[in-house]
Amino acid sequence: MTEYRRILLDGSPVQVVREGDELVAGDGRRVKADEAAHLPPVTPSKVVAVHLNHRTRVEEFGSPLPATPTYFHKPVSALNSHRGAVVRPAGCKWLNYEGEVAIVIGRTARNIAPEEAASYIVGYTVGNDFGLHDFRDTDAGSMLRVKGSDTLCPLGPGVVTGWDFRHKRLRTYVNGKVAQDGSTDEMRWDMHYLVADIARTITLLPGDVLLSGTPAGSRPVQPGDVVEVEVEGLGRLTSHIVAGPTPIRADVGAQPTESEEVLSTALGGDWEFRGIRAPRR
Incomplete structure (x- = not known):
């Protein structure tokens, strides 16, 4: 490798x-x-992420997987790097980490079969699919601000070639303590399937990134926290959370909310029935 x-x-x-x-x-x-x-170890034209893929994440939310994967888009302006600062905007409270494996495309892919996908992948890196759930009510359909706000797509430290995604451990640490502990074996759809699925209608270009899903345990973090995502064979991606200096503008657009949907997503499903307390502000 x-x-x-x-x-x-x-x-x-x-x-x-x-x-x-x-x-x-x-x-x-x-x-x-x-x-x-x-x-960031690559300069993609687009970043595509799968909603649900890990069995433990599905069980955490208590709803069945769809028959096929569903996706959302993170704009490239959200890209961030190893040891970069992830900004929680002033006035927002519900910023969640999601440790993931990121697939990096090596050559133009369009209308390929799953068994062909490996030859279109140049390598893999570690990703953290941060979500600003304060906008969950407003952008639940597109996830644009939830997942696409500035700094919410750390990738790195590097792209590893020759890595086999099977039977690999994925862990997320918050301030040195394990917060997520999963495996690529619990993924419903593997890396080759995801690439072939997207490439049916969207041309994937060299450097493009696909985020493959997160295991259970995504929770809010606060300014001052250090979040590390470690994938066996790919290394450890480190981010630190900082507070944005200015609040979300109140004279335009939807405002951050704390609805049941926001809290339920941020705190891991049926939060109100499990006695989970909201984290410190």
Whole structure:
């Protein structure tokens, strides 16, 4: 397996290869991985995410899976990097993490069979599909602001080629404590199926990203929290939560809410029947 990253090196974006604890540029320059200023490891034209895929997540919400996957879109303006700051806008309270495996497309894919999909995937990275559930009522259909607000799509640290997605552990940590603990084995639809499904009607271009779903345990985080997503063989993606300096404008558009749907989604399903208390503000 080979891991490629994108970093700022002497002020310029550079693709590097990881060699142990160092990152090596094509011209031979080296930098310690822990000291590098990371960028998102790919520059996609689009990021597509599946709603539900992990069995434990489905059980948590108590509703059956649809017969086939459903999806939403995260705009590329939401992209973020390893060690990047995830911004919770002022006036919002319900920002949730969702640790996931991200599929990275390597060549143009359109109308391909699932058994062909592997040859169109260049590699995989770690993703955190953050959701701003304060807008769940307004954008439940599209999830545009819920999942597409600025900084809500951290990817990284790098893209790993030659990785087999089968039988891999996925864990999310909040301030060092395990918050999600799942496996790719609990996915209803595997990576090849997802790529082939989307490519039936949407052309996938090199660098495009598909987020493959999260296990149970997504919960709200607060400014000051550190969230890490670790996928076996892909590394650990670190984000820290910060408070936005300005509130959501009140003179235009729908405002953040705390409806039953917002709280139920943010706190993991039938929250009011399980005695779960809302987190600190």
